[in-house]
Amino acid sequence: MPSPCDPQYAPVGDVGLVLMMIDSRLKGIHDGKTETDAEQQVLIRQFTESMGPNGADDVLDGACTLIFMFMTWLRKVHEEHGKDVIEYVVPNLVASMRMMPKSMPTEVIPSMAGLVVSAGIGLSPNLWRGQYGDWTDEEMTPLEATAFLLAEHINRIADDPDFATRMITEALTDAEEN
Template sequence: MSSSCDPQHAPAGDVGAALMMIDSRLKSVYDGTTETDAEQRLLVEQFIASLGPGEAEDVLDGTCTLIYMFMVWLRKAHEAHDKDVIEYVVPTLVASMRMMPKSVGPEAIPTMAGLVVAAGTGLSPSLWRKQYGDWTEAEMTPLEATAFLLAEQINRITDDHDFATRMIAEALTRADEG
């Protein structure tokens, strides 16, 4: 039986724009040129402000698609070692977010953990979240942080700073060709 949160019913969104934001954040962290939270927030706000009417929602959906794709990869990697992805990914994610109180308020952590659990169990994070109403302003940075933290975890597992970004870029290229 199909769920109303099945990924096949979810809009993919603007995965390219979402990936660009996450890749930019990853590069700044790996290069040691991290900006302050205020500066980063301003850049994100300027980018979002430059989007047309439906484009901001497309970036949100694209970020959820990234989270889903990252969790599919993480689930397969953990299953290859007879481990449960939820058991290993969610506690690390929550602990990391708790260490980011300026960027991720404690009230957003359960929602972000829920998105990751939804994705880890094969549900669309975007559709799962929409069950509970519209996105809030307070969830924007935590959503980006969630995608970033998952990408960073994949990069650590593979010992390759570009693996997560390259994996998605290659998937997008294959989708365009097919």
């Protein structure tokens, strides 16, 4: 019997918008910028404002889908080397989160770690999180930061600053073609 948190039951959301946000942050960090480019912030704000009533849910679902896709890739890479993705990714991720107190309040770290663990064991992060009620405002930035940290981790493993973005873009293109 499949789990109610099985990814087949999860909405995909707006992965493209979330990927654009993550890519912008990654490029900004690698270019030595600590703040998001003002022009990029305007574009993201305009796009977000243009979304319909379900727009915020689409962004949340898209972020969770992205986390799931990143963790699926990480799980496969770790399994190829006889390692457990949870054992190797989650502690480093939590340590990184703890170093970001402005973006990642301590009280949301367990939820973000839970999202990553759920994705790491093949469950839908958004359906897993949905069991515990509505998303809170305090979880919005940490959700984006979690996706960012996973993308950066993947880029470091691949030794390619654009690998995570390219991997997702290719997966989305393949999905559209099929």
